Amino acid sequence: MQIAVYGKGGIGKSTVSANLSAALALKGEKVLQIGCDPKHDSTRLLHHGQKVVTVLDYILNTPEDAQDPKAILMQGFSGTGCIEAGGPKPGMGCAGRGILTCFEFLNKHSVLDPYGTIVYDVLGDVVCGGFAVPARKRYAEAVYIVSSGEAMSLYAANNILQGIRNLDPDGRRIAGIIYNSRGSGDEKSRVFEFAEAVGLPVCVSIPRSEAFSKAEKLACTLAELDGSYEEAQLFSGLAEMILQGPELFTAQPVSEEAMELFLQGKPFNVTPGGKATRPALSASAPSAPAKGSVSVNAAPAKKKALSDPFGRVPLFGCAFRGAVDLAVHVKDAAVLCHAPKSCTWYAVNGITSYSRRGLFDRGVLYPAFIPRQFGCTDIDIHDAVYGGAGHAREKSLELADRGIKTIIAVTACIPGLSGDDLEPLKEELKARGTDMYIVRTDGVEAGDYNDGMALCYRTLADEAIQAPDAPDADSINIVYEQTWSSRTDGDYEAMKRIFDALGIKVNCRFLCATSIEDVRRFRNAPCSIMARRDRLGAELKAFLQNKYGCRFVDGCFPEGFKQTADLVCQLGKLYSKERRAEALISENLGLYRAVMAELKERFCGTRTMVFLSRKNDWLAELTEDLGLDVVCACVPQSAGAPDTGWGRRFSAGWAEDRDRFAKKTSELDPELILTSDPSVVPDPRQGVSVITVPGSVLKGFFGAAEEARKWARLLDADIKGRWRDDRSVFEKYYS
Amino acid sequence: MTDQYLRNTTPDSISGAVSACRGIKNSLVLINGPHGCKTYYSFGMGQTLPKASDLWGIRGELSVKDAFADDLLRSQYHTGSVHVPATNLRYEDFIFGTAGQLRRALDTVLQDRDYSLITVIQAPGTSLLSESLEPLLEDVSDRTGIPYLYIESTGLSGNFDKGYDDAVVKLLDRFARKAPAVKRTGARPSVNLFGLHDYQRYLEGDLEEITRLLDLCGIDVNLAICADCRLEDIRDLYAADANVLLTAERCGSTRDHLRKNSPIPVIDVGWMPVGPDLTERFVKQVSGALGTDCGPAQKYIEKTRAKIFYHIAKRTGGRGLPKDVRYAAEGEASMLYAFADYLTGYLGIVPEALHVLFDGTDTGGEEPLCTLLKEAGCEKALKSDISKVKDVILLGTANTIAHVLSYSGNVFGIETMCPSSGYIDVLPKTCLGCTGSLFLLEQILNGMRLLRAWE
16 A cells, blocks of 8 residues: 655644554554655654665765665555755745656665555655656555645645646545644634545544653654554544555545635535545555556666766757657657747757758758758647646647647657646547557656657657568668768668669668658568667667568678678578579679779778777778788777777866877887877877878778778878968967 | 648747757757657757758857767767757656656756857657746856856747747846946947847848947947857846847837846837838938938938839839839838838738738737838738749748748748748858848849749
């Protein structure tokens, strides 16, 4: 059983919660109490005032991979577990977010699992989405509201009912009112009158008593102080009631006007259905809260705490942007950004930068980068405060009315903060013949650009791909092409030439310049090929394999002659086109040898040093084919971690590697330095040529050879220019 | 959807605030936001504007140190821009508050560079936290001696001009000395220019041209607000003799602020001087208000008129530009008014579509445009869909040009606003004044040839 104790601030929720937990524990229950208040004193009476490590402080100061839930779990009276969520300093941050984060942490580490009863002690009122967490469906099954007969306490109790009704209009979640007397006037009758008005029982009446002060001073519960106290017996009775399964009721707050009349002591009308005549329901057996999902191939990288100044590897682009950048590649779908204009502008501006550049640099228009069906809900402050799902509905229906059959809705941080739920909208649109796919990149915690792409990939892979309707044995899918590179088109064309030569058609490009129809027919192809390889790609591949049993070609788009020939061979076997494959390889091998012979004259025997941020197969093949004399090769990252180059670049290790390389350079006296990072050679000595090596080259048989041709041109035209001599003049006028 | 496209491809209010603040020489504009906002407002902005990396100031305050400071750009706070870093917030900062990371960022960023101003702008998400960061900024400012400006919110879905205008008012309010400064005896009159920003396609050339025109009128430019001015110039704002407001939409709140606080007169021009007629009106209005002689400027304009006539006559034999040529344009109403006055009123080209950006700003920019179009019998241009035009000369951003080209191959684009296509301007260009009249004509004449070539 999971119980949430709500009530106005200072009304005694923590005292009630702790005494209730103690009483439950004495009845043999395994109890966990979670204090959901930034001031973190909910469990003090249970653990006798131990030094508290709150969950949020722990998360902030402990590297993610070193986090251990034992550090935040204290043992209290009679084996009770005690946890304090904690929160930011007053006036800073967002305590409600903190509660959400705390619960994510507890779920991730399965902290709640061993306990039979969990008592949530929740701050004051249902003040925001975060504090409403314990009242949400998957957490508390029974909600108790602590109230005295004071006006503001009852007012808060009514607000809490209102909040719970908003969360779960028809759910039976309320167990009743715990009347905690302040010992003033006729408060008892007011509490009972209110309880009747809202159709709830008063489960227990706790008198004002010195016993509480005594226990408070000793930092213990009444049960521990002296179980024979009458007040202790009251909690024992309440615990028994809970263990029996309390009757539960729907939240039926009275209207504000009626509440006002009530508080003034005037007659008032109760909202319909507000009497305690509604059928009660027994609480069901405790259910475990949902667990956080874990990435398929989570890398066990060492991390640092966020409070550590070096704990934040710079990330580039947010999840929202990553998802939008990918979604626009489904050409016949409308992309609806549920976001402020600011986010949309930067996403669109980023996307269209390819079209602008393409137009100017190459005179080519890339339609995928001029998204025509692109909407934004233009979230304003009203939406942020009150929720913007209605606004999203308006925009979506507009799109549907315009005949749009597929909408990809991508949500930004603000709807995440305000808790917008677009799921009902999805159903409504479905009934009108429009499919909506929701990519929930809503919130800073959704991750970075890659995480957003991953969400978009997963959403469409999971929801859009359908059973095969017309299988085509001579077709192939291309998965995970680079969507923001000017190379993508060239690579695709190069691969398509190879497929064409083998008589294989491209079935679906998932997701690059594609259509929702192609995505749906993904499974018509017997085989797929990954365009590139990294952690995200591996996760996507595993997902498609696990969910649909998709078959993949080994490796990805090939670079260099050898990889390309291997792939052609493999495709020949897979598609029973061995003879075509052999012919294709043999035809290109002759051409390749001729090109290499010509280039070898220029490069053979050149003393060369190589500095790469990651392993590079095509370069290894090329240096060999060109006959370069490689005297030193520095590749700081292992081959098994192809996506870590970026993080490496921002680490202290990078500077060490650079220094080592510089030392080697002066020792080995090379003629040529090939590097993926020219800043490792900031000031090369006279006579040394430095060439920046790209991370990848054009795919297919001749991409690497073309790269070598460029080197030759660079080396043959190494004229410095006299402009460098004018640095002093520049500094004179400009600095 | 077309309106949505154009709305989505025009910058937002935070961009406006960033543009205003980074228009102050050697200022630091720190976005207090997560990594997404960091990328877009620092890297994204650098890519959007012709300044590219932002290592080069438009008046050239480049330091070699910046140009080759690869280490700096490797820090967690920068992405391609020295002057617009961000705090690189994580989810946890939204819970515990952003002050800790903001302090770390400022400590790092201020470590080895001397900035003239620190501006902290809250990103959309952080603006909802309502944090009181002033005490922290006060402390940093006391310690470093660098003044600060804190912009808590620019609105979630506001437009560029609003963000720019509001930021200018904040700067004036915080830094401009209230009393008029003592003027040098015998000095020429001077003006402050308002309404220029770096989302204009040719800011550097625009400033040069306006300065040249005013110089010919015997007037100096004291400062062009937020167009690479110094903070000291803003403090001494009222050392000038008048404030000249150029674009209604960019100066709505500024106008109100100046009218209330400025001890020197406000010359509310309301539009940019495009084409010889508006240029002449501009110089007359400003020099008239300051009592100077605009004769030399008029002579310059007269020569420009002659040159325009020569080029049109040479190509059309005095018949004028071909009547079937049309143009379309996007921009604020006051910018459209200026373009329409030149292209329609002076050159006699019919507008096919005029798309007003940032409508609803209620700054009075639309009225002159509507009047002009009504007099020319071209009101329907305001109702036409700019994204569907074809066979036109199109004045706008590279985004709109690319968008229209995706429907129709027969369009000649003239970039008047950012984002641009990326053409690198070594020689400063402008669409304003006499030089701008000729530059626009040059493009129109060549554009017409291209349009004809496709027929």
